[in-house]
Amino acid sequence: MKRGLTRRLRAVGLAVLAGSWLLALAPADGAQAAPTRCPGHQVRILPFSAGAVHVFRRHGYVCALTVAARPGTARPVSVSVQARGSLPVSAVGRRSHRAGPVTVHTGHRCVRVAGSVGTRSVRSGWILC
Structure with missing residues (x-):
């Protein structure tokens, strides 16, 4: 009987520990989490009045995303990346x-x-050469 109680207590302890880790990793309400949807390390931030473009690099690839400064109603949001000698690749939508x-x-x-x-934008010159 004592062995069954010990196993249950251990299971409850592990569940509490796992829950505390999940709470510790989740961002607080109102806190804007850093953009982490691009692999690699962040090499540039191109700020402008309505937001910022975050640029990441990893193993010969460049990834970018635009983050609005004040999330709210859906409006046109876009991001574009062009390698020299290639056509630009973009993502455009109302978000x-x-x-x-x-x-x-x-x-x-x-x-x-x-x-x-919206109507605000930013463009870089040729970077990461």
Whole structure:
């Protein structure tokens, strides 16, 4: 009988521990979580009045996404990435928070990144050369 009680207590303890880890990893209400939908490490942030374009790089690929500064009603949001010598790849839609991610194979080529939220936008020159 004592062995069954010990197993149940251990199971309850593990469940409480797992729940506390989930709560610790979840962002608090109202806190904007950092964009993590792109693989790799963040190499640039292109801020503008309505938001920012976050640029990531990993193993010859560049990924970008646009995040609105103030999420709210749905409005046009876009992000575009172009490797030098290639056509741009973009994600456009009516969203309340973000556009993207868009990933492009760049190898060692320069890239041009653009993003917009509503009528505000930002464009980079050739970067990451």
